[in-house]
Amino acid sequence: MTVVLRTQDELDAWLARAPGPRGVVLTMGALHAGHEALMRAARAEVGTGSVIVTVFVNPTQFGPNEDFAKYPRTLDADVERCRAQGVDAVFTPDVDVVYPPGMQISTYEPGPLGSTLEGAARPGHFAGVLQVVARLLMLTRADVTCFGEKDYQQLALVRTLPSREPALAHCRFVGVPIVRDADGLALSSRNRYLTADQRAAALAIPASLSLVQRMLADGASVGEAQTAAHAFLDAAPGITLDYLVISSNGLDAPPSEGEARALVAARVGETRLLDNTAVHIHQAVKQ
Numbered sequence: 001m002t003v004v005l006r007t008q009d010e011l012d013a014w015l016a017r018a019p020g021p022r023g024v025v026l027t028m029g030a031l032h033a034g035h036e037a038l039m040r041a042a043r044a045e046v047g048t049g050s051v052i053v054t055v056f057v058n059p060t061q062f063g064p065n066e067d068f069a070k071y072p073r074t075l076d077a078d079v080e081r082c083r084a085q086g087v088d089a090v091f092t093p094d095v096d097v098v099y100p101p102g103m104q105i106s107t108y109e110p111g112p113l114g115s116t117l118e119g120a121a122r123p124g125h126f127a128g129v130l131q132v133v134a135r136l137l138m139l140t141r142a143d144v145t146c147f148g149e150k151d152y153q154q155l156a157l158v159r160t161l162p163s164r165e166p167a168l169a170h171c172r173f174v175g176v177p178i179v180r181d182a183d184g185l186a187l188s189s190r191n192r193y194l195t196a197d198q199r200a201a202a203l204a205i206p207a208s209l210s211l212v213q214r215m216l217a218d219g220a221s222v223g224e225a226q227t228a229a230h231a232f233l234d235a236a237p238g239i240t241l242d243y244l245v246i247s248s249n250g251l252d253a254p255p256s257e258g259e260a261r262a263l264v265a266a267r268v269g270e271t272r273l274l275d276n277t278a279v280h281i282h283q284a285v286k287q
């Protein structure tokens, strides 16, 4: 049975009886198969313990001109998806439950990783993310939590929480691979904003990552692959490139050889979409 909990009292009463360990999946709702993969990963982690999904559109991670007000809210359908995945509880608190008026909620400085890429495009975003992630994981008393590699920089940042927040020192963070539609587009709640034409245009995003992957596999340098992918996206109709970078798995400068990551952000109409993939850099052949 999947119960829906809204207040801290309801959550606490339920947690008092719920078998451990507790696996928690944090979402903003408008759930899709990517979120379902996280639910299954959480179940695999906790076995006969409890899986809790939170549905909360967090105001502190949205900038003033972003889509907080119009972010899709589809709670009934979300609960159905959770039920079908055998989730034990959906915690969907009001803003006042997460941030009770007058209560000081801990914040965590994102550091340098918080001001590059998504952090550069969305000032304050990662401070808001770290705050809500820590708060929700503490409220739900998470032992393990699953995050999508879809938001790769977010995953890198939230993984720093156990060393910074004593109440989360025991909590394990598990990364889950990106779930894509059959045509390659990474699933995202924001894909709902796209018209059919925009969705077709958005396919250039995964295509640019495939191009990078292929070029690097064929021995191109990081610079060559990046330049080609920029040119490809600049020429693609209906897309405005924000960034496409090849970096180390830790989001530093790329290694001269070995496993690395390619990350892209681009706008299609008003909708900002993210994607990334693992790549392999081959050592430059000396002439």
Ligand code: AMP
Pocket: 026, 027, 028, 029, 033, 034, 035, 037, 038, 146, 147, 148, 149, 150, 151, 176, 177, 178, 179, 180, 186, 187, 188, 189
């Ligand atoms: P959101 O509801 O968009 O805040 O995402 C909640 C969680 O689902 C985050 O950990 C995301 O990285 C993850 N997620 C979103 N889309 C995907 C996807 N296509 N594949 C895997 N995980 C995803």
